[in-house]
Amino acid sequence: MTTGNIKPTKEKKSRKSKPVVNEKSPLLPTKHEEDAAGFDEFNGASFSGAVFNLSTTIVGAGIMALPATMKVLGLIPGIALIIFTAFLTDASIELLLRFSRSSKSVSYGGLMGDTFGKYGRMLLQICVLVNNVGVLIVYMIIIGDVLSGTTSSGIHHPGVLEGWFGVHWWNGRTSILLITTLAVFAPLASLKRIDSLKFTSALSVALAVVFLVITVGITVFKLFSGTVLMPRLFPDVHDLASFFKLFTVVPVLVTAYICHYNVHSIDNELEDNTQIKAVVRTSLTLCSSVYVMTSLFGFLLFGDGTLDDVLSNFDSNLGIPFGSMLNDAVRISYAAHLMLVFPIVFYPLRLNLDGLLFPSARPLTSDNARFALLSTSLIGLIFLGANFIPSIWDAFQFTGATAAVCIGFIFPAAVTLRLVNLISNLICHQLSFCHLKESRFQFSLK
Incomplete structure (x- = not known):
């Protein structure tokens, strides 16, 4: 046998040779046999498509509350955090991917199930439900604030449609959210593969950049005209209440980066899944840059008058040429961005609810009745929440302080400690066994 004509193969997994996980599998496998089931042939998602989908998962409503965190923390601690x-x-996602590879889990839920059993998997599913329902309610609240207006501290901030057409029943908050739900959210939420959302994700990232560019341009113009005051660099802590207020920003910062529930789904659809670490770091770099720029220039522009939802600030006279037009452009671009982010966060929400309620049922994509029932129920719940929860700060403090912290940091750390402890015990057991064999061998020689 000759070896001269044999070419070495690259250590690379191609999606053309790796089947894609069925829609039921990305977050919800219960054991390895289920992980391998329900696959179909798929050419694979591109690097850019994966970056757009993950970036869209990250850059959602959290960006609108970040300028308000600068008001609480000051610029220097805020940007540093x-x-x-x-x-x-990045560290927590790397831990998830590393232990998922070693345990051959293709999902976050599968890893939790392998590590802590079915109750660990169910706990993750509940946390994803709480987090994603809260985030999607925040999206709807912001869209309602932008298009139909909001009232904060007794001051009414008119929405875009209210400013254009006046107050009518059809541009009220409930009507606007109902129309948006039926015309935008429902059709996009009906897509059954996350890679199908790559074009809307790319457009949503572009709209977020449009919002940022306009905000930076307005702030720079006002800086050169001398109408921007020096912002507070550090927090103003003068009593116990102001000290405890510093901790209210933690849920907002945590929620702003939660994307862990979609990492495995994106990884499973990648053409080359060795690129997932590069995808994660590229997305985090892009999103962090957008976050820092938005926080900096948003707080510079509005100072101590920055509202919990900074979009609500863009309803006043900015004191610059075409100020009214720019106000509308900023608000509409970000409202459209959130409309396109909605389905990328809704995707894992529906999967987790299905896995929690119907753990032994056939794949969700093959049961249209169950798919429609879950989608309709969740959208209805989110719609009701957006009409009764008054502020995005209230929603962020609840979800960010509970479910988001668990998904992003507590569960990855728990998985790491659990598996490292199991490995250490196994090594100690093997060493003890070897030592026992050596002792018996020496005894037999005597």
């Missing part, structure tokens, strides 16, 4: 949280997120 944004960057620090990005590094923590």
Whole structure:
């Protein structure tokens, strides 16, 4: 046998030779046999498509509350915490991917199930439900604030449609959210593969950049005209209440980076899944840059008058040429961005609810009745929440302080400690066994 004509193969997994996980599998496998079931042939998602989908998962409503965190923390600690949280997120995702590879799990839920059993998997599913329902309610609240207006501290901030056409029943908050739900959310939420959303994800990232560019341009213009005051660089802590207020920003910062529930789904559809680490770091770098720029220039522009939802600030006279037009452009671009982000966050929400309620049922994509029932129920719940929860700050403090922290940091750390402990015990057991054999061998020689 000759070896001269044999070419070495690359250590690379191609999607053309790796089947894609069925829609039921990405977050919800219960054991390895289920992980391998329900696959179909798929050419694979591109690097850019994966980056757009993950970036869209990250850059959602959290960006609108970040300028308000600068008001609480000051610029220097605020920006430092944004960057620090990005590094923590990268580390936690790396832990998830590393142990998923070693345990051959193709999902976050599968890894939790392998590590802690079915109750660990169910706990993750519940946390994803709480987090994603809260985030999607925030999206709807912001869209309602932007298009139909909001009232904060007794001051009414008119929406775009209210400013254009006046107050009518059809541009009220409930009507606008109902129309948006039926015309935008429902059709996009009906797509059954996450890669099908790559074009809307790319457009949503572009709209977020449009929002950022306009905000930076307005702030720079006002800086040169001398109408921007020096912002507070550090927090104003003068009593116990102001000290405890500093901790209210933690849920916002945590929620801003939560994307862990979609990492495995994106990884499973990649043409070359060795690129997932590069996808994660590229997305985090892009999103961190957008977060820092938005926080900096948003707080510079509005100072201590920055609202919990900074979009609500763009309803006043900016004191620049075409100010009214720019206000509308900023608000409409970001409202459209959130409309396109909605389905990328809704995707894992529906999967987790299905896995929690119907763990032994056939794949969700093959049961149209169950798919429609879950989708309709979740959208209805989110719609009701958006009409009764008054502020995005209230929603962020609840979801960010509970489910988001668990998904992003507590569960990855728990998986790491659990598996490292199991490996250590196994090594100690093997060493003890070897030592026992050696002792018996020496005894037999005597």
